[in-house]
Amino acid sequence: MKIGILGCGAISNIIVTNIVSDNLDIDLSYFFDNDIERAENLANIAGGIAVLSFDEMIDKVDLVLEAASPSSVKTYASKVLEKGKDIIIMSIGSLMDIELRENLIKIAKENNTKIHAPSGAVVGLDGIRAVANLNLTETSLITRKSPKSLGKDSKKEEVLFEGKASEAVKKFPVNINVAAAISLACKRDIDVKIIVDPNVSRNIHEIIIKGEFGEFHTKVMNLPCNANPKTSVLAAFSAINLLKNFNSTFVIGN
Ligand SMILES: NC(=O)c1ccc[n+]([C@@H]2O[C@H](COP(=O)([O-])OP(=O)(O)OC[C@H]3O[C@@H](n4cnc5c(N)ncnc54)[C@H](O)[C@@H]3O)[C@@H](O)[C@H]2O)c1
The missing domain is CATH 3.40.50.720 (NAD(P)-binding Rossmann-like Domain)
Incomplete structure (x- = not known):
């Protein structure tokens, strides 16, 4: 091929x-x-x-x-x-x-x-897809990145965005890939929080899915690419x- x-x-x-x-x-x-x-x-x-x-x-x-x-x-x-x-x-x-x-x-x-x-840049899409047709009570993503990865100059931890993935697409395009992947996998407009944190050097994504199957919580702490710190290896x-x-x-x- x-x-x-x-x-x-x-x-x-x-x-x-x-x-x-x-x-x-x-x-x-x-x-x-x-x-x-x-x-x-x-x-x-x-x-x-x-x-x-x-x-x-x-x-x-x-x-x-x-x-x-x-x-x-x-x-x-x-x-x-x-x-x-x-x-x-x-x-x-x-x-x-x-x-x-x-x-x-x-x-x-x-x-x-x-x-x-x-x-x-995330793990667990297989599980999310598996339960997408069930009743889900929580579908959320918390992303925490360094100022460098978010293209910001923040000196302290700050919530940059809190809302639905569809709004994140419009207001905060830097982080939409992960939010979009989860939203498309679970067929829902998930809740997204984006935090800029000068104390971290990795791109951290926490996913919480709860529903009639039980719940899961995944956390990845990705090394950013040298060539593009917005992107995770x-x-x-x-x-x-x-x-x-x-x-x-x-x-x-x-
Ligand atoms: N799915 C994910 O989890 C995930 C994670 C990280 C990045 N991404 C996305 O993957 C894409 C690539 O990321 P990257 O870090 O390699 O970016 P990058 O900026 O390092 O590289 C992108 C390259 O594509 C070229 N390019 C851009 N638009 C083009 C066009 N219309 N025609 C031809 N060339 C074009 C640029 O010149 C550049 O060389 C981005 O859109 C990024 O948002 C997805």
């Missing part, structure tokens, strides 16, 4: 360097980024080809891995699906746009393709895991 990478920043760097160094049987063939130097850099590492336009790679790959931006999902995801190719979407916050999401799902169905959204590894699953006959936990 030939893979085309859309967006050659922090996440794709981790994906490519780990796939190459671990000698995994994953064919990273084409690389596209608005910044051609970034595409060339990753193409050199992977022994692939950097392209100047997205259209140059779309017919040559079997799957596109998007790790660029929400706007890139709007621009390119429908093209990928219309060509009968699968897409992995890292900028999952973009899918909080109901019209976009429903349109992409419709196109995917018509073309017998799939939209994959890895668990990204775990997000890249969740994409690598998804790519490995395509080659596996035994898939556990999905």
